[in-house]
Amino acid sequence: MPESVSSPGRRTTHKGDRPLVIHDRLRLSTAVIGLTAIAFTGFIAATPAQAEPEIKDVQARVDRLYHQAEQAQERYHDAQLQLDDLTEDLGTLESDERRQDARLDVVRDQVRESVLRQYQGEGISTVGQVVVSEDPGAFLGQLSTMSAFNDLQSDLFSSYSTELDALDLRHEATTERSSEIADVTAQLSDEKKEVDAKLAEAKTLLSELKDEERTRLLALSRGGSTTRLPSDVPASGRAAAAVGYAMAQVGDSYVYGAAGPSAFDCSGLTMMAWAQAGVGLPHSSSAQYGSGPHIAASDLQPGDLVFYYSPISHVGMYIGNGLIVHAANPGTGVAVSGLYSMPYVGAVRPG
Template identity: 35%
Template sequence: MRAAAGHTARPVAGVLRKDVTVQVAAHRKPRQRSLGRNTARTAATLALAGAATATAFDGTGNAEPQLTPTQVKAKVDKLYQEAETATEKYNGAKEQADTTQRRLNSLRDETARKQDKLNSAREALGSYAAAQYREGGIDPAWQLALSSDPDQYLDGATFAERAGERQAGAVTRVRQQLREIEQLRGAARIELKSLRSRQAELKRQKKTITGKLAEARSLLARLTPAQRAQATGDGTAPGRASRSASDARADLEQAGSTAAPGTRAAAAVAYAYQKLGSPYVWGATGPDAFDCSGLVQAAYRSAGVSLPRTTYTQINAGRRVSRSELQPGDLVFFYSGISHVGIYVGNGRMIHAPNPSAPVRLAPIDQMPFAGATRVA
C-alpha cells in the first residue's frame, strides 16, 4: 500500500507540477499582451512626436510667424526690386545675344558667298588643268617642228603663255579667297562662343527672376484680397485708373505747349497714356505688355526715337536733368542700381510698368528712391 501510495503520489506531483507550469505560463501570457499594448501605445506616441518634430524641422507644422500686410509689402517690394534688377540684366544679355546672333548670321552669309565664288574659281582652274594635261604630252619644240603652220603655232604659244599668266593670277586669287574664308570661319567661331556665353547668362537671370517672382506670389497668397491690395499698392476702386488718366491728360493740356519739351516727348507721353492698364511681363516691349524699360523704349520708338533696351543704358541716352527741372517726357530712374524707370508726365507723377502684381499705371515719383532723370527729346 505504501509503495502504491508512493507510486500514486508521483503522478499527482507531476500533475501538480504540470498545473503549476500551465498556471505560470498562463500568468505570463496576459502580462506579455499587456506589455505589448503599452509598447504599441508608446511607439505610437513616439511616432507622433517624431512626426511633429520632423514637421517642425521642414517648416510645415510650426508655421513661421504670421507677417502683417506691411511686412509682406516690404518683403514683396524687395523681391520685386531684385527681380527687376535681374530683368534688366536679362534684357541687356538678350540685346547682346541678339546682336551677336546677327553678326554670326552675317559672317555665315559672307562665308557662303565666298565659298560659292571659290567653287566657281576652282572649277575654272580644273578645266584649265585638264586642258594642259591633254596638250602637254608633246614637247613644245616638237610641236613647232611638226606644225604645218609655224607662224600660227607661235601665235598660239604666245596666247597660251598669256593665258597661263592669267591662270596663275586666278590661282593666287583662289588662295586669297581660301585665307579670307578661314578668317571668316575663325570670326564665326568666336561669335558662336560669345553667343553661347550670352545664352547661359540669359538662363541664369531667368532662373533668378522666376524664383523671386514665385516667392513674391507665395507671400501675397497668404493675404486676404484687401490685404493684398494694400501690400501691392492697388487700393484704387474699379474705374479709378481711367479717371486718373483723364485727370492727367487734362493736367497736361492745362499746362499748355510748355508741358513737354518737344513733339517727340509729347508723342511718347501720349503713347504711355494709351498703355495704361497693360500688364507687366518681364522682358516685354509691347505692344500689349511691358516691363519698365520696355515701356519707355516702346513709347519713344512710337515717337521716332531709338533708345537702348536697359535702364542702366537708357539713363545715359540723353541729357541729365535735375529733379527740379523735370518736364513731361523726361525719363525718371530709381534705386541705386538704376533698376527702374518711368516716363514723367507732370505734377510729380509718372507712368510706369511697376511689377507683375500691377499693370502700367500712374504713380507719384516719390514712392521709390529717386536716382536721376534724363531728357532724350
C-alpha cells in the same frame, strides 16, 4: 502654541497633528495671480503692436522680390538685344563666307586649268589628285608638292592662297558668333528662370497672408507708391504724344516682359509711349539710358525718361511737378509716383 521646523527655511504652526501653511499659501497664490494678470495684460497690449511690423516686413520682402525679378527681366532684355545683334551679324558672316567660297571655287578652277595645260599628256598622279581634289587645304598642299610648281602661274597660286585664307577667317568668325549665340541663349534661359522664381516666391508670401491682411498689404503698397493723377501735363511736340499714351495706361497691369496693349513692364511702357511719337527705343532700361542726350534733374521736361538703381534696372517718364508715370511692379501696376521715390540715377531726352 509651540513652533517647529518642518523643512529648512519654512516655519509651520501646529494645531493638533496638522501643520498650517495658510499664510504662505495665500501669499504664493496672490503672487501667482498677480503675475498671470500682468503677463496676460502684456500679451493683450503687445499683440496689436506686433501685427503692423509683420505686414510691413512682408511688404518689404515682396517689394524686394519684385525688384529682383525686374532686374533679371531687364538683364533678359539686354541679352535679347545682344542675341538679335549676334544673329544679324552671323547672317552677314555666313553670306560673306558663301561668297568667299564661290570666289575660291573660281580661282581653284583657274588653277586646275593651268595645271592641266602644263601637264597635258603626262600621267603624273599628283596632277590627277590636284584635279579631282575638293578639299581646299588638300588642294593647296598637293599643288605645292608638284615638281614643276615654280612653272605654274604665280599670280593664280597667290590668288588661291589669299582667297583660302580669307575663307578660313570668315569661317572662324562664323563659328565664334555661333558660340556666342549659344552662350547668350543660355543666359536668356537663366534670367527667365530667375524672373519666374522671384515672382513665385513673392506670390507664395502673399498667399500665406489672410485675405484681410493681403488686402491691407496691397493697399499699403499702392498707397506708398502712387500719387493723385495730375489734371494736366504741360507737354508739347512729340513729347505730348508720348506722355499722353503713358498717362492713358495708368491702372494697367505690370507683367514682366510685356509691352502692351493692356500690360507693361517699365521699359515696355516707355518704349511704346515714345513709339506713338515716332521714336524707336529698345526694350531695355539700360539700353534706353544710352538712347539720347543726358539731362540734369534741374532741366527735366515732361516726356524725359528717368532712370533708377545701379546698375540701371528701372525707367519711368517725367510728367512735371516732381512726378513720374511708370510701370512700377506687379502689386502696383502703371502708376504715378514721386520723382525721387526710388534711387535716382539720371535722365535722357529721347528723339
